[in-house]
Amino acid sequence: MSSGVEYVRREVRQMAGYSPGHQPLPGSKVIKLNTNESPLPPSPAVVQAISKVLADSPLLRRYPDPQSMELRRVAAAIAGCRVEQVIAGNGSDELLRILLDTFIEEGEKVAFFSPSYSLYPVLTKIRGGAVQVLPLFQDGLLYQPRLDDAKLFFLTTPNAPLGFSFTNDYIRQMASNLNGILVVDEAYADFAQENALPLLAELENLVILRTLSKSYGLASLRVGLGFASAALIEQLEKVRDSYNLDRLAQVGARAALEDQEYLRETVALVVSERERLASVLQEIGFTVAPSQTNFIFVTPPSPYKAAELYAGLEKAGILVRYFSDPQLFHGLRISIGTRDEMDQLIMTMKNLMQIGDLK
Numbered sequence: 001m002s003s004g005v006e007y008v009r010r011e012v013r014q015m016a017g018y019s020p021g022h023q024p025l026p027g028s029k030v031i032k033l034n035t036n037e038s039p040l041p042p043s044p045a046v047v048q049a050i051s052k053v054l055a056d057s058p059l060l061r062r063y064p065d066p067q068s069m070e071l072r073r074v075a076a077a078i079a080g081c082r083v084e085q086v087i088a089g090n091g092s093d094e095l096l097r098i099l100l101d102t103f104i105e106e107g108e109k110v111a112f113f114s115p116s117y118s119l120y121p122v123l124t125k126i127r128g129g130a131v132q133v134l135p136l137f138q139d140g141l142l143y144q145p146r147l148d149d150a151k152l153f154f155l156t157t158p159n160a161p162l163g164f165s166f167t168n169d170y171i172r173q174m175a176s177n178l179n180g181i182l183v184v185d186e187a188y189a190d191f192a193q194e195n196a197l198p199l200l201a202e203l204e205n206l207v208i209l210r211t212l213s214k215s216y217g218l219a220s221l222r223v224g225l226g227f228a229s230a231a232l233i234e235q236l237e238k239v240r241d242s243y244n245l246d247r248l249a250q251v252g253a254r255a256a257l258e259d260q261e262y263l264r265e266t267v268a269l270v271v272s273e274r275e276r277l278a279s280v281l282q283e284i285g286f287t288v289a290p291s292q293t294n295f296i297f298v299t300p301p302s303p304y305k306a307a308e309l310y311a312g313l314e315k316a317g318i319l320v321r322y323f324s325d326p327q328l329f330h331g332l333r334i335s336i337g338t339r340d341e342m343d344q345l346i347m348t349m350k351n352l353m354q355i356g357d358l359k
């Protein structure tokens with residue numbers, strides 16, 4: 001008897017699928033430091049704006065604005081570009097998929113570094129593209145590849161899960177080394193000192209992706225933004241779902257963008273906790289990769305093993321991210337939480353390592 005599965009495309013049958021970080025059930029008492037969400041709620045203006053729509057329920061009968069025009073206008077004003085240079089997506093994950101659907105024919109190459117965002121190979125395979133994985137470093141230096149046949153290059157900057165930023169000089173060079181489109185995935189740029197937006201006017205083969213899931217505390221709302229030349233955005237707009245952002249997401253995201261002061265305050269808090277956690281872990285022997293994001297990648301001193309510390313933390317109700325990948329298995333990626341959460345993490349870590357408090 002047939003199960004129907006034999007009709008599934010070979011690429012899909014053979015792939016493993018993306019494995020997202022663990023999302024505990026609502027109400028479970030864990031300290032969640034495993035998927036780089038904001039430890040702080042979104043701006044109160046977001047809740048107000050969404051409540052206003054909910055209070056006017058006849059509005060929900062209607063389809064939302066297919067162009068997400070108001071949201072894009074605000075995004076363009078903040079980025080200092082024209083509204084025609086902005087696309088809104090159902091999370092930046094949708095924008096990645098739109099980019100693949102727009103540019104990649106069956107068998108064409110999509111390149112990216114390893115380690116970087118583990119969704120890239122999954123989406124590339126679904127599209128039927130050919131994955132080209134490149135090492136981040138060569139001879140101890142950042143690799144600056146020259147690629148003639150990659151149609152798309154996904155560059156995560158700041159890098160996840162390591163946390164460092166590529167400079168704009170590097171990005172400029174990379175764009176000119178490519179015979180294709182450079183997609184700069186800036187999911188964490190709000191925590192960084194530099195970003196690629198100033199290059200938008202200069203580079204025609206550049207697409208910049210942002211998300212409201214991290215710095216704006218809105219991972220639930222699913223809103224991402226893409227920036228590029230008006231000519232490229234016009235093509236991408238044809239490929240997305242016509243109503244890809246629901247009304248609540250459009251209204252909430254716009255309110256979040258309009259409250260830049262709240263963004264600055266929350267980012268400052270996260271950055272100061274990041275620096276504090278980094279220095280405490282360094283004091284007890286960890287190697288801490290310098291971070292321009294809302295997480296840090298840390299390697300415990302010998303004889304401690306990252307996998308064992310991960311398991312010990314989980315037992316104590318603290319979720320961090322452990323990757324079994326040979327390039328990353330020596331460390332842990334820890335999202336920055338509130339001050340209290342960081343204190344709990346530090347205490348638990350010292351207990352696991354049997355380091356007495358010296359104070």
Ligand SMILES: *Cc1c(COP(=O)(O)O)cnc(C)c1O
Pocket residue numbers: 090091092093094117156160185187210211212213214219222223224
């Ligand atoms: C979190 C993350 C995304 C996904 O963002 P969404 O807008 O939630 O889909 C994309 N790229 C990187 C590098 C990320 O860390």
